[in-house]
Amino acid sequence: MAQKTVLITGCSSGIGLAIAAKLARDEQKRFKVYATMRNLAKQDDLIAATEGYLGKTMEIKEMDVCCEDSIRNCVSSIPDRHIDILVSNAGVGLIGPIECQTIEEMKTVMDTNFFGLVRLLKETLPDMKRRKSGHIVIISSVMGIQGILFNDVYAASKFAVEGFCESLAIQALKFKLHLSLIEPGPVVTEFERKVFEDGMKMDLSAADKETADMFTNIYLKNYKSIFQSLGQTAEDVAEHTMKIMLSENPPFRHQTNTLYTPMTTLKYADPNGDLPIDTFYKMVFQHDKIFNASLNFIKLLRWRSKKSFDLGKPQPQ
Numbered sequence: 001m002a003q004k005t006v007l008i009t010g011c012s013s014g015i016g017l018a019i020a021a022k023l024a025r026d027e028q029k030r031f032k033v034y035a036t037m038r039n040l041a042k043q044d045d046l047i048a049a050t051e052g053y054l055g056k057t058m059e060i061k062e063m064d065v066c067c068e069d070s071i072r073n074c075v076s077s078i079p080d081r082h083i084d085i086l087v088s089n090a091g092v093g094l095i096g097p098i099e100c101q102t103i104e105e106m107k108t109v110m111d112t113n114f115f116g117l118v119r120l121l122k123e124t125l126p127d128m129k130r131r132k133s134g135h136i137v138i139i140s141s142v143m144g145i146q147g148i149l150f151n152d153v154y155a156a157s158k159f160a161v162e163g164f165c166e167s168l169a170i171q172a173l174k175f176k177l178h179l180s181l182i183e184p185g186p187v188v189t190e191f192e193r194k195v196f197e198d199g200m201k202m203d204l205s206a207a208d209k210e211t212a213d214m215f216t217n218i219y220l221k222n223y224k225s226i227f228q229s230l231g232q233t234a235e236d237v238a239e240h241t242m243k244i245m246l247s248e249n250p251p252f253r254h255q256t257n258t259l260y261t262p263m264t265t266l267k268y269a270d271p272n273g274d275l276p277i278d279t280f281y282k283m284v285f286q287h288d289k290i291f292n293a294s295l296n297f298i299k300l301l302r303w304r305s306k307k308s309f310d311l312g313k314p315q316p317q
């Protein structure tokens with residue numbers, strides 16, 4: 001297989017960093033990675049994760065997905081502007097009651113998560129269409145399929161991504177291009193930490209007492225536990241993403257977390273849309289004890305399977 005040129009956005013941490021490192025370290029050297037980030041001062045973790053590969057199978061470049069000039073400069077610096085696989089990963093989160101969020105904060109989420117992808121494609125799609133080859137891989141989310149309590153604007157941004165891609169995928173077929181939406185559930189990255197910290201610091205005075213209590217005493221209280229029990233690592237998501245890149249007929253949608261699949265299935269099971277909303281409502285407000293017990297049970301199962309996996313490894317002497 002000829003070496004594929006891959007451009008990835010948001011590689012300073014988390015999933016973007018893990019995908020860049022995984023592809024750059026590929027033993028068969030099947031990828032030439034352009035790992036981009038908006039702030040090059042944050043490149044140390046990526047350099048550490050790709051020691052010996054920088055300047056060979058990987059280069060680091062600056063790109064802010066909220067700035068058209070930055071995208072154009074970066075894409076134009078790639079030989080012949082040739083990108084085989086584009087990974088749109090950069091994203092930001094936002095949680096909390098909408099009464100306590102400013103429109104500016106909401107616009108930043110849409111500008112990064114949705115318009116970031118649009119800007120990127122406006123710059124790269126014409127080249128791909130001309131060459132009649134290319135694979136566009138988008139790190140979406142299960143929240144692009146189903147909304148979650150207190151994630152209203154973030155889910156809206158991922159729904160926008162999914163709707164946009166569903167429309168574009170039809171046209172892309174005509175040019176022999178592939179689009180794949182990677183839909184992780186919770187992933188333990190900087191994202192989780194930043195979003196939680198912002199939630200803890202949030203000024204809730206604009207919300208009524210019941211809403212503020214719900215956010216603090218139900219949502220934030222369970223936040224860590226959900227990530228601990230259902231959360232994947234960024235490396236897991238990178239592994240899934242690489243498999244999708246290597247498949248001959250890449251799927252349009254791919255969920256990375258089987259623990260989460262039953263929740264998204266509810267959406268497809270009821271055309272009226274009530275089933276997932278009722279189920280989430282009951283889980284959060286009526287069966288919270290069962291919900292928490294289930295999370296603890298999943299955590300225990302995962303801990304036990306990790307333990308037996310670790311026991312299988314040769315022990316250091």
Ligand SMILES: NC(=O)c1ccc[n+]([C@@H]2O[C@H](COP(=O)([O-])OP(=O)(O)OC[C@H]3O[C@@H](n4cnc5c(N)ncnc54)[C@H](OP(=O)(O)O)[C@@H]3O)[C@@H](O)[C@H]2O)c1
Nearest residue numbers: 010012013014015038064065090091141186187189190191
């Ligand atoms: N973590 C989860 O639970 C989860 C679940 C499903 C989907 N996702 C999606 O996965 C993607 C990656 O998130 P992550 O979990 O890896 O979080 P992360 O560790 O916070 O990484 C996000 C990356 O996006 C970058 N970024 C933000 N705004 C940008 C901009 N304007 N231009 C270029 N880069 C920008 C960040 O750069 P800075 O370091 O400069 O901020 C960082 O490199 C996101 O699209 C997110 O929505 C995450």
